[in-house]
Amino acid sequence: MAPDQKTFVFSEVSKHNKTLDCWVIISGKVFDVTPFMEDHPGGSEVLLAATGKDATNDFEDVGHSEEARDLMDKYYIGKIDKSTVPAKRQYVLSENQNYSSNKSGFIVKILQFLVPFMILGLGFAVRAYTKEKSD
Template sequence: MSGDGRVFTLGEVSKHSSNQDCWIVIDGKVYDVTKFLDDHPGGDDVILTSTGKDATDDFEDVGHSSTAKAMLDEYYVGDIDSSTVPTKTKFVPPPPPKQTESNQKQSSELVIKILQFLVPLLILGLALGIRSYTKTPSS
């Protein structure tokens, strides 16, 4: 590693975003990967889309091998000033809406209305079933 303890801002790193001069940030370290662009198995576009930002997630999501991670050492030029990198915000889903008393009241009223309709139908069906079962056949 030959970074000489240099610290770069994200703005400085962002200026190196072409296929003639390409720097990326991974895990707080800055790498000049210009010489590697032509050899990258995924093509240079994959790397170029990760310039100007913290590319750690992009790098990790692909599942690079330990060999690929070790290769980074030869491209190391310094560290990133973490205060210049925007903080990552994690998505936190909103809590489910709480049922208000009116919603609970409406739900229980709906159940009561359904039962008021079904119970008489069940009684009628039961009465007809008993009548037809106990009816004596006429001769």
């Protein structure tokens, strides 16, 4: 950690919420985890979900190893001005997110639910048809 720590405000840190530019706040410290996105064992989605808020509880709830905690020093860029962190999370859409991507995500979830039933129904239809033909 650098002896002359830079202090960031929340609004500045929360702008870094993309795969190629990702900062997180943990235990009053700011980390630029962009270089770690591909290597994170939980995937980049976990780190992206930690943006735009104080992710201390998320980090602690997972139970990271001492090795993971030591690795954090590599990504430390400064501290957060705690008075600028909102009590509740503010959801901010990044530049590459919009209504249509959220809508398509919903459609994918619906299809993931419906496709197995459609396949099962097709199986029953084929079974009934072949049974009818054999009688």
